Amino acid sequence: MYMRSQDYQDVNDYVMAHAGEFSKVPSPFNIAEYEWFLSEVKTSLLLMDWIHEKPENEICLKFGIGEGDIHSTVDIAEWIMHVTSQLARLLDLKGAKEAAELEKRIRYGAAPELMDLLDIRSVGRVRSRKLYEAGFKSTADLAGASPEQVAALVGPKIAERIFKQIGRREAVPEPPAIEPLEKGSPEGQRTISDY
Numbered sequence: 625m626y627m628r629s630q631d632y633q634d635v636n637d638y639v640m641a642h643a644g645e646f647s648k649v650p651s652p653f654n655i656a657e658y659e660w661f662l663s664e665v666k667t668s669l670l671l672m673d674w675i676h677e678k679p680e681n682e683i684c685l686k687f688g689i690g691e692g693d694i695h696s697t698v699d700i701a702e703w704i705m706h707v708t709s710q711l712a713r714l715l716d717l718k719g720a721k722e723a724a725e726l727e728k729r730i731r732y733g734a735a736p737e738l739m740d741l742l743d744i745r746s747v748g749r750v751r752s753r754k755l756y757e758a759g760f761k762s763t764a765d766l767a768g769a770s771p772e773q774v775a776a777l778v779g780p781k782i783a784e785r786i787f788k789q790i791g792r793r794e795a796v797p798e799p800p801a802i803e804p805l806e807k808g809s810p811e812g813q814r815t816i817s818d819y
Contacts, residue, residue, distance in 0.1 A: 625667045625697070627659065628688050635662050638669065670694070671701050675729045677749060702730045737761070746785045751778050763790050771796040 627635065639662070643649055650657040666687070673683050680691050687693075705727035712720035725739065732742050734749040740762045741752035754777050760766050766774065767790050775783040775796045784796040 625663055625670065625687065625689070625693075627663050627666060631666055631688075632662070635666050635669070639665055667697060670697060671730065674698060674733045675726075675735070677733060677735055677753065698730060698733065702727060705730055741766075744786055744789050746782050747778075751782065754778065766790055767792065 639646070639649060650661050652658045670683060670687050670689075673686070674694065678686075680694055683694055684690060705723060709720060709723035709727050711717075712723045725736065728739060728742065729736065732738070732749050732752075734742060734752060738749065738752040738756055741747055741755055741760070742749070744752075744763065744766075747755070755766070755774075758773075758777055760769060760774070760777075766786060771783055771787065774786060777783075778786070780796045780798050787793070787796065
């Protein structure tokens with residue numbers, strides 16, 4: 625990602641604070657090489673925000689990009705991690721399991737504790753976080769849940785899909801319909817047509 629003038633201070637501060645974690649930090653006096661390095665660090669910071677579940681609009685504002693830029697960066701990073709994890713697995717390298725987990729985290733933009741829930745189709749990072757925060761931390765937890773509990777969190781259609789995938793074939797009841805208030809009723813707000 626290109627560096628904006630307002631990025632230099634923050635990205636450079638990050639580099640200085642984490643200098644020991646980089647394999648090589650180019651000399652700031654080699655302007656072209658250092659500029660390229662800072663732009664790579666900026667891209668890495670975006671990906672770190674992504675896998676730590678920062679909202680997309682927050683990432684867009686912080687990095688001065690659009691949602692499409694986030695997704696194209698994520699797609700490229702996921703592809704690179706996929707190749708890395710496959711090579712590590714084929715060569716039986718240490719860290720192959722961690723590389724595969726990072727690939728999945730990049731794909732979904734989620735923290736490690738959500739990985740089990742993300743194996744369920746139709747459950748992305750937002751729904752998995754909702755389920756996790758409600759106490760459903762795994763597919764086993766969902767298997768013991770009532771359909772109404774899950775439907776209240778993700779809606780009846782998604783809840784039904786979730787239950788089918790975890791081996792429960794039961795209908796999820798639709799939530800009761802809310803009756804509209806009568807025109808001009810004291811409980812409801814008046815509209816222009818009431819006058």
